[in-house]
Amino acid sequence: MVQFVQHCLPRLTPAFFAIVRHARASLVTGTSPGSGGLLASTRASVAIEFVLASVPLMLLMFGFIATSALFNTWSSMQANSQYAARMMSTGQIGNNVNGAFSNTNASSSTSCGSSLKNTQVEYYACTGLPTWASFTVTTTETCSVPSVTVSLSASASAAAIADIENFFSGKNIVAQTVFMKEGSCP
Amino acid sequence: MSLNIDRIRGAMPRLARRDRRSRLGNRGSMGVMCAVMIPVLIGFGSLALNQGYYSYRAQLLRQTVQSAALAAANKLSTYYSTGSSSTVISTAQTFGGYNMPSSQYGTVIPSANVVLGTWNSSTNTFSSGGSTPNAVQVTGVNTAANGNPVSFYFGNMFGTPSVDISATTVASYATGYTGSGGQGVGAMGRSFNTIVINDLSDSFSGEISDQIAADLAILNCVKGQTGSTSNFGITFINGHASIYQPLEQAGTNNTVLQLKINLITPCTILEDSYCGTGSNVASGIASAISQFSGSTYTGQSKNIIIITDGAPNVNSSQTYTAADGNSSPPICTAHNCTDADLETMAQNQAALANAAGISISTIYYTGDDTNSTDQANFRTFLAGLVTGTGVALVAPSAAQIDSSYNGVCSTIPSSVKTSS
Numbered sequence: 001m002v003q004f005v006q007h008c009l010p011r012l013t014p015a016f017f018a019i020v021r022h023a024r025a026s027l028v029t030g031t032s033p034g035s036g037g038l039l040a041s042t043r044a045s046v047a048i049e050f051v052l053a054s055v056p057l058m059l060l061m062f063g064f065i066a067t068s069a070l071f072n073t074w075s076s077m078q079a080n081s082q083y084a085a086r087m088m089s090t091g092q093i094g095n096n097v098n099g100a101f102s103n104t105n106a107s108s109s110t111s112c113g114s115s116l117k118n119t120q121v122e123y124y125a126c127t128g129l130p131t132w133a134s135f136t137v138t139t140t141e142t143c144s145v146p147s148v149t150v151s152l153s154a155s156a157s158a159a160a161i162a163d164i165e166n167f168f169s170g171k172n173i174v175a176q177t178v179f180m181k182e183g184s185c186p
Numbered sequence: 187m188s189l190n191i192d193r194i195r196g197a198m199p200r201l202a203r204r205d206r207r208s209r210l211g212n213r214g215s216m217g218v219m220c221a222v223m224i225p226v227l228i229g230f231g232s233l234a235l236n237q238g239y240y241s242y243r244a245q246l247l248r249q250t251v252q253s254a255a256l257a258a259a260n261k262l263s264t265y266y267s268t269g270s271s272s273t274v275i276s277t278a279q280t281f282g283g284y285n286m287p288s289s290q291y292g293t294v295i296p297s298a299n300v301v302l303g304t305w306n307s308s309t310n311t312f313s314s315g316g317s318t319p320n321a322v323q324v325t326g327v328n329t330a331a332n333g334n335p336v337s338f339y340f341g342n343m344f345g346t347p348s349v350d351i352s353a354t355t356v357a358s359y360a361t362g363y364t365g366s367g368g369q370g371v372g373a374m375g376r377s378f379n380t381i382v383i384n385d386l387s388d389s390f391s392g393e394i395s396d397q398i399a400a401d402l403a404i405l406n407c408v409k410g411q412t413g414s415t416s417n418f419g420i421t422f423i424n425g426h427a428s429i430y431q432p433l434e435q436a437g438t439n440n441t442v443l444q445l446k447i448n449l450i451t452p453c454t455i456l457e458d459s460y461c462g463t464g465s466n467v468a469s470g471i472a473s474a475i476s477q478f479s480g481s482t483y484t485g486q487s488k489n490i491i492i493i494t495d496g497a498p499n500v501n502s503s504q505t506y507t508a509a510d511g512n513s514s515p516p517i518c519t520a521h522n523c524t525d526a527d528l529e530t531m532a533q534n535q536a537a538l539a540n541a542a543g544i545s546i547s548t549i550y551y552t553g554d555d556t557n558s559t560d561q562a563n564f565r566t567f568l569a570g571l572v573t574g575t576g577v578a579l580v581a582p583s584a585a586q587i588d589s590s591y592n593g594v595c596s597t598i599p600s601s602v603k604t605s606s
Contacts, residue, residue, distance in 0.1 A: 046215065053220040057227065064231035071238035075245055082249045089256075147284065177249060178284035180257035180277075184540060184574050 059165060066160035070173065073130050073159035077152040077175035084125035085150040088139065089179035093121045096139050101186045107140040125150055133158035146181035232340040240349065243328065243336045247294065248353040250285035251326035254295055255357035257281040258322040263577040265302060265319060275300040278324050286326075292334025299325040305358035312356045321358030328352070378487050379417045379433065380408050381474040384450070385494035386422045387465035389554045391452040397493055400549065401447045404491060409436035418443060419477060423494075424453060425463025425501040426510055427473040463501035467492060467571070468511025468531035471546070475539055488544040492571070495554040496564045498528035511535045529567055536571040545574030551581045 087093040094100055096108035097120050110116075112126030112135040125137040129152075138151040152175045156168035163169065258278035265271050275297050282295035303314035305321035312323050328336050328351045335348035382404055384397050401420060408416045419433040431446050453461040474490045505520040506512040511531045518527040539546055548568040552561050569578035 049215070049217060053217070057220070057224065060224070060227055060231065064235060067235050068238050071235075071242050075238075075242045078242065078245055078249065082252075085253075147281075149284075176285070177253065178281060179253050180260050180281060182256075182260060182575060184543075 062162045062164050063167065066162045066164075066167070069132075069161040070156060070159050070168065073133060073154065074173050074175060076129055077135070077154065077173070078177070080125050080127070080129060081150045081152050081175045081177040084121050084137075084139070085148055085177040085179045087124050088121045088141070088148040088150065089181050091182065091184075093119065093124065095120050097122055101141050103143075103186055106142070106186060107138070109136065109138040111136055121150065125152055130159070132161055141181060141186060143181065143185035146185040147178050148181050149176060149178045151176040228340065229344070232338075232344075236338045236341070239339065240336065240351070244351050244353070246286065247326050247328055247351055248355075250282055250294060251324050251353045251355045252357075253285050254278040254282040254300075254326070255322055255324040255355040258300060258324060259357035260575075262302070262319065262322060263579070266579060271300075271302050274302060274322060278322065282324075282326065291328070292332065294326045294328065294334065295324060296327070296332065299327065301325075305356055321356055323354065323356045325352060325354045378408050378489060379478070379483055380404060380436075380489045380491060381419045381421055381433065381477060383421050383423055383427075383467070383470035383474065383490060383492045383494075384430070385424075385465050385467075385492075386453040386458075386461075387424050387495075387499075388453075388462055390465070390495040390551070393495070393551060393553070394450060394452050396551075398447055398450050400493055401450070402444060405436055405440070405443055405447065409440050417483075420447070420450075421470050421473050421477075422453070422458075423465055423467065423470040424458070424460045425466050425469070425504045425506075426460040427466070427469035428458060428460075429473060429477070433477055460504075463504055464499040464528075465494060465496070466498050466500075466506070466510055466528055466531075467494060468498070468528060468535045469506075469509070470511075471532060471535035471539055471571075472509065472511040472513070475535065475542055475544065478542065478544055488542070489574075489576070490539065490544055490546045491549065492546065492568070493549045493551070494568070495551045496560070497567045498525060498532060500525050500528055506531070514538060532567075532571060536573055540573035543574070545576040546571050547576035547579070548572060549579045549581055553581075 084093075096105065097110045097116070098105050098108050108122070110122055112122070112129060116123040116126055118124075121139050122137045125139075126135060129135055133154045135152055135154045138149075138153075140149040140151075141147075142149070153172050156171040156173050157163045157166065159173055160168050255278065257280070258274045261274050261277045264273040278300045279293075279295050279297065286294045288294070301314045301323045302316075302319035303312050303321055303323060304316045304319060305312050312321060314323065328334050330348060330350055335350055337348045338346060341347040382401055384401065390397070405418050408418050416436050417433040418431075418436040419429070420431040422428050422430050430450070431443065434443060436443065455461045470492065471490060478488045500523050502521060502523075504510075504523075506518065506523050506528075508516070511534070512518065512523070514534050517530050517534070518524070536546055548571055550565060550568045552564075555561065555564070565578075565580060572578045
């Protein structure tokens with residue numbers, strides 16, 4: 001489904017707007033088949049009705065696709081943040097991108113990417129996330145509670161894939177998990 | 187064949203009018219289609235949206251409850267040290283709030299939904315209540331009755347504005363869960379290698395039977411709840427430490443270990459030349475660190491449980507060596523050591539244990555010294571030795587030396603079972 005949207009959307013969208021342009025041009029110049037110009041043409045009136053009706057229909061359809069993609073991404077982020085937080089809370093992973101957790105290295109923030117190593121907690125937060133968006137992962141160890149927190153954030157617009165109306169523009173989605181730190185801290 | 191031209195001519199206007207009416211009839215057809223299709227599209231679209239949102243919220247609630255249950259299980263020992271479940275409940279609610287803030291999601295974990303009980307790892311069942319709980323069950327709710335249902339998009343249009351969801355998790359120190367039925371994120375079965383340090387000083391000799399009961403209970407905990415890979419050992423302390431039972435697998439050697447524990451008797455000079463030389467906790471910790479050294483226990487859970495009736499007391503005729511815990515750095519020289527020196531030695535050894543990844547728990551029996559000032563000092567001293575996942579427990583009566591083991595066992599919260 002995602003591949004369909006990614007591949008077909010760039011092709012469908014110009015075609016759709018080409019139809020709109022053609023209909024508008026026909027309306028202005030009266031070049032549509034039929035006597036008496038376009039406004040009197042019954043065939044063109046159907047085309048115009050289609051254009052007028054398809055705009056909200058297409059927006060609605062892409063809106064549903066975008067929102068579904070958003071939830072899909074958000075759900076993946078939530079699962080990954082829990083996995084990473086659990087690895088961190090049990091002490092199975094004792095490093096972030098800056099090195100071993102310590103009093104002076106209790107938090108980190110970085111972008112997900114291929115440079116992360118499997119000895120770093122960020123690796124587990126980023127692995128398997130959707131490829132169509134960029135993610136930022138933040139890890140924090142708070143020994144006064146004690147707790148560990150892993151947060152993943154992404155642009156909602158990018159996560160939605162088909163946000164053609166920029167409905168999600170400027171917004172972020174955040175998935176966060178907090179576990180109690182087990183064992184020694186830091 | 188002749189054509190009736192006049193008839194054809196007469197029919198033309200009628201056909202033209204019919205065609206015109208037909209063409210005019212096409213107008214608005216898209217409007218009719220849209221009137222039908224848009225509600226259908228919105229209906230199916232919102233169905234898809236709501237399914238995605240529902241899945242996300244159910245996942246969020248499940249993860250929140252898992253976090254809360256594990257945190258609560260980590261605090262289960264407070265039930266044994268205070269007799270109250272309030273800390274367990276508040277911890278569950280705190281971590282529930284961290285993951286699903288009440289300002290946004292309402293009170294996801296009401297206090298009544300945090301239940302202490304017993305987890306049976308053989309039958310995978312949880313029984314609420316009981317005098318020795320080993321598990322915590324947490325139920326998270328997003329329901330109309332709780333004032334925080336999950337609202338649906340366009341739900342009012344279809345008569346279902348919201349839906350109720352709930353998730354339940356049981357977290358316990360037991361690790362026998364293997365995954366059938368429900369969704370487990372734990373089931374790690376990690377070992378819980380344990381050395382019990384028994385205080386065989388004269389003052390504690392009257393409670394040997396209670397120490398034996400505690401040793402057996404801890405052995406059973408290590409054996410029965412953490413799989414067959416856990417090792418168990420016993421080290422005696424007086425002025426000096428002696429290994430009574432080297433580390434052995436608690437499961438496969440269980441019968442032998444039980445027999446050995448039941449043979450523990452008060453110290454006699456015929457058996458141990460250090461009898462009557464006070465109690466030196468540092469020597470026990472130093473011995474345990476030595477027993478846990480080496481690659482055998484690398485990366486495994488290592489635990490020391492000290493059962494004593496008070497703070498160390500010095501033997502003025504004894505020379506305390508590095509083997510007695512007088513190292514890193516040496517605190518006192520021959521015959522100059524004081525009670526305070528022994529306490530410092532114990533604290534240094536506890537720091538070394540912590541650095542080696544060894545958790546220390548203490549069980550303090552208060553019955554042998556009823557002076558309240560002494561008791562407060564001893565309690566503070568022993569609590570200061572706790573490291574890692576260890577806990578400081580107090581047993582006001584001899585019988586509670588035994589029952590306190592539950593608090594120690596509850597520091598192994600590595601298993602979780604979820605249903606939603």
